[in-house]
Amino acid sequence: MAKETTTKKTTTAKKSTKAKAETAVAEPEVSTTVATPEANINSADRTIADKLIALSRLQETFTKIDHIKTLRGELPLEVQDLEDEIEGMETRLKHLEEDSKRQVQAVATEKAKIQKAQDRIEQFKEQLNNVKNNREYDNLSKEIEFQGLEIELSQKRINEGNTEIQHRKERIASLKETIAERRVDLEAKQEELSRIKGETKQEEEALRSEVIRLEEGIEERLLHAFNRIREGARNGLAVVPIDRDACGGCFNKIPPQRQVDLKLHKKIIVCEYCGRILVDPELVEEAHQHN
Numbered sequence: 001m002a003k004e005t006t007t008k009k010t011t012t013a014k015k016s017t018k019a020k021a022e023t024a025v026a027e028p029e030v031s032t033t034v035a036t037p038e039a040n041i042n043s044a045d046r047t048i049a050d051k052l053i054a055l056s057r058l059q060e061t062f063t064k065i066d067h068i069k070t071l072r073g074e075l076p077l078e079v080q081d082l083e084d085e086i087e088g089m090e091t092r093l094k095h096l097e098e099d100s101k102r103q104v105q106a107v108a109t110e111k112a113k114i115q116k117a118q119d120r121i122e123q124f125k126e127q128l129n130n131v132k133n134n135r136e137y138d139n140l141s142k143e144i145e146f147q148g149l150e151i152e153l154s155q156k157r158i159n160e161g162n163t164e165i166q167h168r169k170e171r172i173a174s175l176k177e178t179i180a181e182r183r184v185d186l187e188a189k190q191e192e193l194s195r196i197k198g199e200t201k202q203e204e205e206a207l208r209s210e211v212i213r214l215e216e217g218i219e220e221r222l223l224h225a226f227n228r229i230r231e232g233a234r235n236g237l238a239v240v241p242i243d244r245d246a247c248g249g250c251f252n253k254i255p256p257q258r259q260v261d262l263k264l265h266k267k268i269i270v271c272e273y274c275g276r277i278l279v280d281p282e283l284v285e286e287a288h289q290h291n
């Protein structure tokens with residue numbers, strides 16, 4: 001019931017302003033004769049404008065805090081990512097080095113086998129000089145042939161092993177290089193993070209006290225609406241200027257009549273698409289100048 005009355009009053013006020021404005025263009029002296037009601041409207045307008053200026057300042061302060069949070073918010077994540085990446089690469093490096101060690105040992109084992117086979121061949125060859133029959137000769141020849149094949153097999157394994165070792169050596173070297181590069185990145189980011197933390201600590205504290213100071217000057221109902229809109233807005237903007245006939249928050253076009261209403265500062269106007277509080281850019285300018 002009370003709401004209806006208010007709406008009716010507003011409509012009447014609007015109509016009379018319009019009529020007055022038209023008269024004022026035709027006969028400027030008429031407006032000066034009705035000084036009392038006009039002064040009242042002006043002070044009412046001023047109140048809405050003041051509220052919008054206060055909201056704009058609050059928005060601006062919150063935007064600065066959001067910016068600090070963004071700066072800080074991404075860096076710890078980047079630092080964490082780099083630390084995880086380096087840890088992963090170090091695990092891979094450890095495995096590669098262990099593999100490499102195993103390969104070197106395997107090659108050494110095969111080399112020892114060759115030495116053993118060569119020693120045996122020497123022994124058999126000596127025995128060949130003292131053979132008593134063909135059977136003995138054939139057996140010894142077969143043994144020598146077998147040891148020869150064993151040497152060939154070991155040689156093949158050594159060659160394969162050496163190729164693997166070389167391959168791993170290259171991977172280890174390139175991995176070590178990458179780890180060193182990442183460590184440089186990590187150090188830089190860690191430094192940046194601690195610098196920002198140090199630098200912005202005071203700034204953020206100052207902005208937070210500014211928020212408290214500004215909030216004290218805004219009526220509770222309006223502040224509640226502001227906070228509700230801000231929480232719902234993806235970019236944290238509850239108060240936006242009109243920019244090129246569009247809402248500065250969602251970029252939808254604002255109908256001309258709404259823009260006219262906005263310039264009059266008779267009531268707080270919200271965007272019909274995103275619900276953000278709209279302000280006249282000139283008023284935002286004013287808010288800046290007196291800030």
Ligand SMILES: [Zn+2]
Pocket residue numbers: 247248249250251252271272273274275276
């Ligand atoms: Zn909008």
